[in-house]
Amino acid sequence: MKSNLLLFLVVVLVACLAGVSSDIYIPSIPAIADGLKTTIEEVQWTLAIFMVGLSISQLVYGPISDGVGRRHPLIIGLLIITAGSLVCFFAPSIEVLLLGRFIQGLGAGAGASLWRAIFRDSFDGPQLAKYGGYLSIAIPFIVPAAPTLGGYLQTYFGWRSSFLFLILYALTTILIVFIFFKETSIHHHKERLSRKFIAYAFGQLLSSRVFMGYTICTFLSYGAFFAWFTAGPVLLIKIVGISPVEFGWITLLGGGGSMILAGLVNGKMVVKHGTHFMLRMGWALMFMAGGLMLALKFIYGINTAVIVAPMILFYFGSTLLWPSIFAGAFASFNKIAGYAGSLYSFMQLGGGAVVSALVSYLPETDQVPLASLFMMCSALSWIVFELVVISRKR
Numbered sequence: 001m002k003s004n005l006l007l008f009l010v011v012v013l014v015a016c017l018a019g020v021s022s023d024i025y026i027p028s029i030p031a032i033a034d035g036l037k038t039t040i041e042e043v044q045w046t047l048a049i050f051m052v053g054l055s056i057s058q059l060v061y062g063p064i065s066d067g068v069g070r071r072h073p074l075i076i077g078l079l080i081i082t083a084g085s086l087v088c089f090f091a092p093s094i095e096v097l098l099l100g101r102f103i104q105g106l107g108a109g110a111g112a113s114l115w116r117a118i119f120r121d122s123f124d125g126p127q128l129a130k131y132g133g134y135l136s137i138a139i140p141f142i143v144p145a146a147p148t149l150g151g152y153l154q155t156y157f158g159w160r161s162s163f164l165f166l167i168l169y170a171l172t173t174i175l176i177v178f179i180f181f182k183e184t185s186i187h188h189h190k191e192r193l194s195r196k197f198i199a200y201a202f203g204q205l206l207s208s209r210v211f212m213g214y215t216i217c218t219f220l221s222y223g224a225f226f227a228w229f230t231a232g233p234v235l236l237i238k239i240v241g242i243s244p245v246e247f248g249w250i251t252l253l254g255g256g257g258s259m260i261l262a263g264l265v266n267g268k269m270v271v272k273h274g275t276h277f278m279l280r281m282g283w284a285l286m287f288m289a290g291g292l293m294l295a296l297k298f299i300y301g302i303n304t305a306v307i308v309a310p311m312i313l314f315y316f317g318s319t320l321l322w323p324s325i326f327a328g329a330f331a332s333f334n335k336i337a338g339y340a341g342s343l344y345s346f347m348q349l350g351g352g353a354v355v356s357a358l359v360s361y362l363p364e365t366d367q368v369p370l371a372s373l374f375m376m377c378s379a380l381s382w383i384v385f386e387l388v389v390i391s392r393k394r
Contacts, residue, residue, distance in 0.1 A: 004122075004131070006176075006180045006181075007118075007122045007181070008131050008134065008135075009176065010118070010173075010176060010177060010180065010181050011115055011118055011119050011122070011131075011135065012135065012138050012139070012142070013169075013172075013173045013176065014074065014110075014111040014114065014115045014118065014173065015111065015115035015119075015135070015139055016111075016138075016139060016142045016143055017078075017081070017108055017111035017112075017169070017170070017173065018054060018108040018109070018111050018112040019139075019142075019143035019146065020142070020143060020146040020166070020169065021050070021081065021085075021104055021105075021108045021166055022047070022050055022051070022054075022108075022146075022229070023143065023144075023146040023147050023150070023229060023251075024146040024147065024149060024150040024153075024162045024165065024166065025150050025154075025159060025162040025163065026047075026147050026150060026229050026232070026233050026247075026251075027147055027150045027151040027154050027233060027237065027244030027245070027247045027248055028150060028153075028154040028159035028162060028244065029043050029044065029233045029234065029237070030233065030234070030237055030238045031154055031158070031159045031244075032046075032097070032159050035158075035159060036091070036092075036093060036094045036097065038093075038094040040234055040238065040364075041360045041361070042094050042360075043094065043097075044230050044234075044356065044359065044360035045098060045357065045360055046094075046097055046098055046101045047101075047226075047229060047230050047356045048230075048353050048354075048356040048357035048360065049098050049101050049102045049105070049353075050101040050102065050104055050105040050108075051105065051226070051349050051350070051352040051353035051356060052102065052105060052350075052353045053101070053102040053103065053104065053105020053106040053108075053109070054105035054106075054108055054109050054112060054349045054353075055105075055109075055345070055346050055347075055348075055349035055350040055352075055353055056105075056106070056109075056346070057077075057105065057106045057107075057108075057109025057110070057112075057113065058109055058112065058113050058341075058342045058343075058345035058346040058349065059342050059343070059346050060109070060342075061073050061077065061109055061110050061113035061114055061342070062113045062114075062117075062339060062341050062342030062345070063192070063193065063198060063201075063339055063342060064193065065113070065114055065117060066192045066193075066339070067190050067191075067192045067193035068190065068193075069183045070114050070117060070118050070121065070183060071177070071181060071182070071183045073110055073114065074110050074111070074114050074118075074177060074181075075174065075177060075178070076110065077106075077107045077108070077109060077110020077111065077114075078107065078110065078111075078170050078173055078174045078177065079107070079174065080103060080106050080107030080110075081103075081104050081106075081107025081108050081110075081166070081170050082107070082167060082170040082171060082174070083103055083107070084100050084101070084102070084103030084104030084105075084106070084107055085100070085104060085163050085164075085166040085167045085170060086100075086167060087099060087100030087103060088100035088101060088104065088163040088166075089160050089163040089164055089167060100163075104166070107170075112345060112349070113341065113342065113345060116341065117341070119131075119135070140256055140259040140260050140263065141256060141260070143256075144251055144252045144255050144256030144259065145252050145256065147247060147248040147251040147252070148245070148248030148249055148251065148252045149165070149248065150162045150244070150248060151243070151244035151245035151246070151247055151248030151249070152245055152248070153165060154244040154245075155243065155244055155245050198339075201336040201339035202339060202343065204333070204336065205333065205336070205339065205340055205343050206343075208332070208333075209388060209389075210328070210329075210331075210332070210388075210389055211329050211332075211333065211340070212388070213384055213385065213388035213389035214325050214328050214329035214344075214385075214389060215329060215343065215344055215347040215348070216347070216381075216384050216388070217279075217321075217325055217381045217384050217385050217389075218321075218322075218325050218329075218344070218347060218348045218351065219347045219348060219350060219351035219354075220351060220377045220378075220380050220381040220384070221282075221283075221286070221318060221321055221325075221351070221377060221378065221381045222348045222349070222351040222352055223351030223352055223354055223355030223356075223377055224286065224314075224318070224355060224373055224374055224376075224377035224378060225314075225315075225318045225352075226351070226352035226355060226356050227355050227356060227359050227370060227373050227374075227377075228255075228311060228314070228370070229356070230355075230356040230359040230360065231359050231362075231364055231367075231369070231370045232247070232251075232307075232311070232370075233247060234364045235302070235307055235364060235366075235367055235370070236250070236304060236307060236308075239302060239364070239365065239366070240302060240303060240304055240307070242304060250304075250308055254308055254311060254312045254315070255311065255312070255315045257312075258312045258313075258315040258316040258319070259315055259316075259319045261316065262315070262316045262317075262319035262320050263319060265320070266278060266319070266320050266323060266324075269281075270323070270324065275323075275324035275327055275328060276324075276390070278320050278321075278323075278324045279320075279321060279324050279325065279382075279385060280382065280385075281317070281320055282317045282318060282319075282320035282321040282324075283317070283321070283378045283379075283381055283382040283385075284317070284382075285313060285314070285316060285317025285320070286314050286317040286318055286374060286377075286378035287374070287375050287378040287379055287382075288313065288317075289310040289311070289313040289314035289317060289374055290310070290314070290371045290372065290373070290374030290375035290376075290378065291371070291375060292309070292310045292313065293306070293307065293310035293311075293367050293370065293371035293374065294367075294368065294371040294372070294375070296309075296310065297366060297367050297368060297371065302366050302367060306367070307367050310371070310374075314374055317378075326344070328389070329344055330344070355373065355377070358373075359373070
């Protein structure tokens with residue numbers, strides 16, 4: 001029991017690392033722009049560049065872990081994110097901060113890529129279901145709580161304190177991994193790192209219309225989801241005028257609460273109605289959220305309620321997507337799951353990088369660009385699903 005709890009602690013720390021690293025400083029975006037004497041648009045690029053590093057690293061950690069195991073790549077990734085956090089903490093300019101965020105993304109990719117594999121390695125049968133249930137509660141609570149913590153850190157200690165927290169987080173995780181975490185993989189083999197096997201694995205995935213269809217859907221959907229973290233702080237903190245702490249609590253209670261509720265609803269409905277129904281329902285709700293945000297703008301203008309209410313609906317709808325997209329994409333690739341997970345995560349996180357970069361170029365005097373992105377990305381995802389995935393299965 002004690003060893004299981006320690007393994008679960010490692011999985012939680014590793015699984016939440018990328019999300020916390022991405023989101024904790026979001027309430028500080030306006031303050032960073034003032035502190036480094038730069039524009040908000042350039043600070044928003046720190047989100048995109050982090051996601052670029054994070055997505056690229058997915059193509060490395062997954063295959064390497066299938067060849068040499070989980071422990072060593074994980075430790076290397078934790079050391080890299082510690083170095084990146086140090087660069088961010090001492091950054092004297094926006095250029096150095098961008099470099100630090102890219103390094104952070106490269107390191108955080110180890111956690112994002114390996115936690116599912118470590119979890120599968122460590123638990124099976126009833127224990128897998130038991131600790132999987134705990135995990136489904138822990139992650140949707142901890143990651144949305146990061147902006148809340150970041151809001152308090154910004155209010156009382158300034159924006160650099162968020163990066164100091166990440167340094168301590170990474171160092172604590174390294175210490176726990178060194179002392180308590182043993183290698184969990186028993187199937188890794190160096191032959192899986194041969195150029196021939198890599199070409200075979202990625203060739204199978206890239207030639208699969210169903211797999212690529214699902215990954216394009218997650219690229220677009222996650223891109224829209226991540227757009228909130230790029231545009232939300234500017235709209236609510238800079239334009240509407242709420243505090244960083246208030247923004248953090250909105251993200252935690254509104255976003256995190258709707259994610260947990262959607263997870264419970266999905267668990268009940270997917271068994272009865274199937275994954276295709278849940279996907280269509282999710283995209284419909286996301287599209288409605290964008291339409292609602294747009295309509296409320298022209299009726300009530302811009303205030304906290306007309307932005308947050310559609311955001312909560314959007315969070316709910318998007319949370320219905322992830323389990324069904326993941327299941328559909330991986331259904332036929334159990335033998336190359338490490339490579340499939342790498343390419344899938346690369347596409348998903350790449351969507352966050354591309355869309356957040358796009359958002360930084362859009363005018364942010366009101367919620368119209370964000371609402372339009374919600375509608376466009378959800379509609380395109382649904383169209384790709386119907387034309388690429390479903391038409392292929394028929």
